[in-house]
Amino acid sequence: MKRTFILLFCAALLYSAPAEARQRAPKSEKVRNVILMIGDGMGLGQTAALMIENGYEPTAFDRADATAICKTYSANNRVTDSGASATAMATGYKTANSRIGVLPDGTAVANLTELAKAKGLATGIVVTSHLADATPAGFVAHVSDRHDSGRIAEMFAEADIDVLAGGGRQFFTECENGRDLLQEMQRKGYVYAPTVEDFYAADRMPVVGLFAPKYMKPASRRGDYLARATEHALNLLAGNKKGFFAMIEGSQIDGACHGNNLGEMMAEMHDFEQAVGRAFDFADTHAGTLVLVVGDHETGGLTVISNNRDFTASESGIAYNYSTTSHSGTPVVLYAYGAGAGNFTGVMENTDIFNLIKALLIGR
Numbered sequence: 001m002k003r004t005f006i007l008l009f010c011a012a013l014l015y016s017a018p019a020e021a022r023q024r025a026p027k028s029e030k031v032r033n034v035i036l037m038i039g040d041g042m043g044l045g046q047t048a049a050l051m052i053e054n055g056y057e058p059t060a061f062d063r064a065d066a067t068a069i070c071k072t073y074s075a076n077n078r079v080t081d082s083g084a085s086a087t088a089m090a091t092g093y094k095t096a097n098s099r100i101g102v103l104p105d106g107t108a109v110a111n112l113t114e115l116a117k118a119k120g121l122a123t124g125i126v127v128t129s130h131l132a133d134a135t136p137a138g139f140v141a142h143v144s145d146r147h148d149s150g151r152i153a154e155m156f157a158e159a160d161i162d163v164l165a166g167g168g169r170q171f172f173t174e175c176e177n178g179r180d181l182l183q184e185m186q187r188k189g190y191v192y193a194p195t196v197e198d199f200y201a202a203d204r205m206p207v208v209g210l211f212a213p214k215y216m217k218p219a220s221r222r223g224d225y226l227a228r229a230t231e232h233a234l235n236l237l238a239g240n241k242k243g244f245f246a247m248i249e250g251s252q253i254d255g256a257c258h259g260n261n262l263g264e265m266m267a268e269m270h271d272f273e274q275a276v277g278r279a280f281d282f283a284d285t286h287a288g289t290l291v292l293v294v295g296d297h298e299t300g301g302l303t304v305i306s307n308n309r310d311f312t313a314s315e316s317g318i319a320y321n322y323s324t325t326s327h328s329g330t331p332v333v334l335y336a337y338g339a340g341a342g343n344f345t346g347v348m349e350n351t352d353i354f355n356l357i358k359a360l361l362i363g364r
């Protein structure tokens, strides 16, 4: 009897909270804005840990209208790196690990920001790492080596992305060939924001925020940057009446999991979840907005394990167990919200994220 009551109580708790949000989400409209949010290294274990530590109170992830399982393997490895995974999501092609926006043989392939721009849509990229890092680079650059940060930064300077925010100033101002990419961008009309406060105050596009020489600080010392920068970037991008494509990354979940650092991972997951909530709120008030939240791969092989093999006990405690300091090949979960979310169900390839965004936002 008691067990039945607990089960019903849990069911009511899980059902009631997301239902209210779903009614607000304008999910039937034609898609005109797509916000792709990538949790770098975020698998189901990381999301489960966040939900458990949140006492099973609803998180932003619980608000999803639809979910899918996403296979992440690359063209040459069952365990992908961030470069190949970003390339798959940005271009629709599986490539070899370490490649950015090119096929295994080095042939460049068009990415979502280029396709969106050609259609007159605004584009934006907001990260917590540095802009020349593998995931953001996958949406802008075309190089065979993800560590070719100098060339990647040049491609950022030439791509005419409307909103750029993250770390990596040194790659724009200390170029080996003597170019000052930041100055070149300012001459083209970019507003430059050297601090996050300058970025929040920027009221026009194009804008480039470079807040650190290389990586931004970890979440425990970064404040509410990602949520605020996400909200500000989306409000700027909404100024384009044709719509926009934005890629927002919770970049440092990956690093925390490489280090098997549970405290930093929880801080990064909480930080990313706050940004996801802001994006979902934006979708609630801007018709035709689709938000996709997905990991590029899982890092750390994180599982939630019981402390006791005796399951007749009422509660024996749990532990969070990392099984590697590298990436794992476990598929990741994709969460979809808002307009067109119902297209994202079942088991898909990471390249299908590109295919569906292209079909919904850009057309054939």
Ligand SMILES: [Zn+2]
Binding pocket: 040, 041, 081, 082, 083, 135, 254, 296, 297
């Ligand atoms: Zn990654």
